[in-house]
Amino acid sequence: MKEVGIPYIDLQDFPAQYEKLRTACEEWGCFRVVNHNVPTTLMSEMKRVVRSLLDLPMEVKKRNTDVIAGSGYMAPSQANPLYEALGLYDMSNSEAVQSFCDQLDVSLYQREIIQSYAQAIHQLAVNLAQKLARSLGSSNDIFSEWPCQFRINKYNFTPETVGSSGVQIHTDSGFLSILQDDENVGGLEVMEKSGSFVEAEPAPGTLFINLGDLATVWSNGKFCNVKHRVLCKEATIRISIASFLLGPKEAAIEAPPEFVDPEHPRVYVPFTYEDYRKLRLATKLQAGEALALMRVQSLT
Numbered sequence: 001m002k003e004v005g006i007p008y009i010d011l012q013d014f015p016a017q018y019e020k021l022r023t024a025c026e027e028w029g030c031f032r033v034v035n036h037n038v039p040t041t042l043m044s045e046m047k048r049v050v051r052s053l054l055d056l057p058m059e060v061k062k063r064n065t066d067v068i069a070g071s072g073y074m075a076p077s078q079a080n081p082l083y084e085a086l087g088l089y090d091m092s093n094s095e096a097v098q099s100f101c102d103q104l105d106v107s108l109y110q111r112e113i114i115q116s117y118a119q120a121i122h123q124l125a126v127n128l129a130q131k132l133a134r135s136l137g138s139s140n141d142i143f144s145e146w147p148c149q150f151r152i153n154k155y156n157f158t159p160e161t162v163g164s165s166g167v168q169i170h171t172d173s174g175f176l177s178i179l180q181d182d183e184n185v186g187g188l189e190v191m192e193k194s195g196s197f198v199e200a201e202p203a204p205g206t207l208f209i210n211l212g213d214l215a216t217v218w219s220n221g222k223f224c225n226v227k228h229r230v231l232c233k234e235a236t237i238r239i240s241i242a243s244f245l246l247g248p249k250e251a252a253i254e255a256p257p258e259f260v261d262p263e264h265p266r267v268y269v270p271f272t273y274e275d276y277r278k279l280r281l282a283t284k285l286q287a288g289e290a291l292a293l294m295r296v297q298s299l300t
């Protein structure tokens with residue numbers, strides 16, 4: 001029977017699922033993973049920790065300052081009045097995780113949970129990136145040094161806000177994102193190839209994976225950088241935990257040679273993630289449109 005809706009990938013079922021993984025990345029740009037090795041208890045404890053961090057007094061949350069633009073505390077704003085976030089760049093670096101914990105005066109127990117979660121999720125991100133490469137027949141193994149941004153999101157949904165936007169339509173700018181979405185409160189929607197939105201319904205115990213703009217560049221245009229948004233569906237607080245494997249720290253991102261041949265000429269010019277992030281900010285093109293400016297022919 002053909003599966004309908006967002007695909008599920010069983011991480012214990014490889015190499016059998018490589019083809020399903022590749023199709024999910026090409027057709028959807030997102031999927032849910034099961035058997036991902038992040039313990040359910042760690043996920044639920046992390047959720048509790050995150051909720052309490054987001055409940056800290058404003059003056060404490062403000063100590064969580066930016067390392068790169070937008071990586072630290074984001075207070076509710078006129079543009080996004082329902083949305084608030086804390087974050088850190090980069091969760092693959094244990095000192096950066098420690099300094100995030102110091103900023104927010106977390107307890108010893110909370111620190112342990114955050115550290116374990118950061119390690120488990122970063123490992124999963126690298127494992128997933130390697131599987132994406134294998135699914136395209138590449139043994140590319142460049143992902144473990146890539147920085148991984150971490151962000152915890154709180155949506156203050158109320159009866160008055162039902163039907164309004166929590167986060168506007170966007171693509172993620174990096175390579176791949178791992179989202180522990182709220183296991184009870186829905187609202188995340190992804191755009192299908194047809195252009196219509198499909199709800200990514202909560203599925204407790206799973207993690208939601210979506211590909212960003214850099215996955216499209218690296219795969220030479222094969223993988224879909226899925227557009228998504230969050231809508232307020234219910235009058236209750238929604239919490240999500242997002243981890244973004246961004247891209248090479250200093251080197252340019254480009255499709256490896258095995259993806260480029262006369263039938264598949266290079267689609268994008270090589271560029272650094274930092275330059276691309278700045279371009280997205282400067283142009284306010286948040287839904288992947290900035291990639292069009294990086295196409296090979298747009299420069300010739």
Ligand SMILES: O=C(O)CCC(=O)C(=O)O
Nearest residue numbers: 153172181188230240242
């Ligand atoms: O909160 C969510 O479910 C999605 C958040 C998101 O898309 C993001 O942080 O980039």
Ligand SMILES: [Fe+2]
Nearest residue numbers: 170171172228
């Ligand atoms: Fe996103």
